[in-house]
Amino acid sequence: MYKHYMKYCKHNIKLLPSVPEPKYVVFTDFDETYLAHQNREDYKNDLKELEEYLLNETYQKQIFFGWVTGSSLTSVFDKINKCGLTLLPHFIASSLGTELIYFNQNQYAEKDKIWENNLMKTGFSENLVNNLVSFLKLDNIHLTPQPQIADCPFLKNYYYHQQNDLIDNQAILKIKELVKQAGIQVNISQANPLSGDPNNCYDVDFIPSGTGKKHIVNFILQQTNVSYQNSIAFGESGNDIEMLQTVRHGYLVGNATSEARKLHFQIAENEYAKGILSVLKTLIK
Numbered sequence: 001m002y003k004h005y006m007k008y009c010k011h012n013i014k015l016l017p018s019v020p021e022p023k024y025v026v027f028t029d030f031d032e033t034y035l036a037h038q039n040r041e042d043y044k045n046d047l048k049e050l051e052e053y054l055l056n057e058t059y060q061k062q063i064f065f066g067w068v069t070g071s072s073l074t075s076v077f078d079k080i081n082k083c084g085l086t087l088l089p090h091f092i093a094s095s096l097g098t099e100l101i102y103f104n105q106n107q108y109a110e111k112d113k114i115w116e117n118n119l120m121k122t123g124f125s126e127n128l129v130n131n132l133v134s135f136l137k138l139d140n141i142h143l144t145p146q147p148q149i150a151d152c153p154f155l156k157n158y159y160y161h162q163q164n165d166l167i168d169n170q171a172i173l174k175i176k177e178l179v180k181q182a183g184i185q186v187n188i189s190q191a192n193p194l195s196g197d198p199n200n201c202y203d204v205d206f207i208p209s210g211t212g213k214k215h216i217v218n219f220i221l222q223q224t225n226v227s228y229q230n231s232i233a234f235g236e237s238g239n240d241i242e243m244l245q246t247v248r249h250g251y252l253v254g255n256a257t258s259e260a261r262k263l264h265f266q267i268a269e270n271e272y273a274k275g276i277l278s279v280l281k282t283l284i285k
Contacts, residue, residue, distance in 0.1 A: 189238030
């Protein structure tokens with residue numbers, strides 16, 4: 001695993017100090033929360049300042065820090081390389097939290113076996129999702145496949161192209177009902193063009209039951225034995241809301257989407273990395 005992912009980095013990348021008995025856990029969405037896709041110098045400087053804080057403070061203040069993202073691990077490393085990030089978190093919950101991978105001196109790019117074994121028992125499969133999509137088509141609900149990544153066996157992504165509020169709400173309700181009957185989960189949120197999505201679409205993400213961002217939070221808190229009172233999370237879009245509402249301190253960053261702002265009201269003053277850093281400095285003394 002080590003060599004497989006190091007090949008994506010054309011520059012030296014650092015690991016955070018190990019935190020054997022963390023006092024805090026910090027979860028953050030990656031795209032458009034931790035990492036701004038706009039190539040602005042102030043955003044780059046803010047990210048460097050956040051990386052510096054994490055490198056210097058995680059051990060001293062016993063912070064266990066990670067990214068919880070809809071992107072695959074391969075995609076994350078591509079963005080690390082492209083955007084010149086210099087620091088890896090303690091963990092990455094990639095593919096919408098269907099994979100959990102640790103990064104430290106002892107576990108470089110090692111999957112959490114307990115989490116992986118739990119997913120293997122859910123009955124989730126590509127054939128099951130294909131059948132659901134076919135059933136939806138019979139009801140005139142058409143889902144467009146997103147490019148699938150080979151290393152995401154427990155995540156199947158589609159777009160639903162918006163029509164009008166009435167039709168869209170009925171379609172979303174039907175999707176959720178059918179998925180519930182099938183015994184799996186679906187995450188539906190407004191697609192974000194800043195992350196490369198098309199305009200006027202919803203992301204429709206099929207995942208196994210008992211997974212996703214909310215369940216990653218609960219699992220990590222249980223594994224680290226960190227108090228709910230010391231759980232912190234950051235996001236910017238509708239698919240982050242459950243994660244933000246599962247922790248004690250859940251914040252949208254200042255660049256959050258209008259959809260997310262209607263669903264969650266605790267918002268950092270600043271955008272992207274600057275918003276994350278300002279909240280961490282306030283909450284963790």
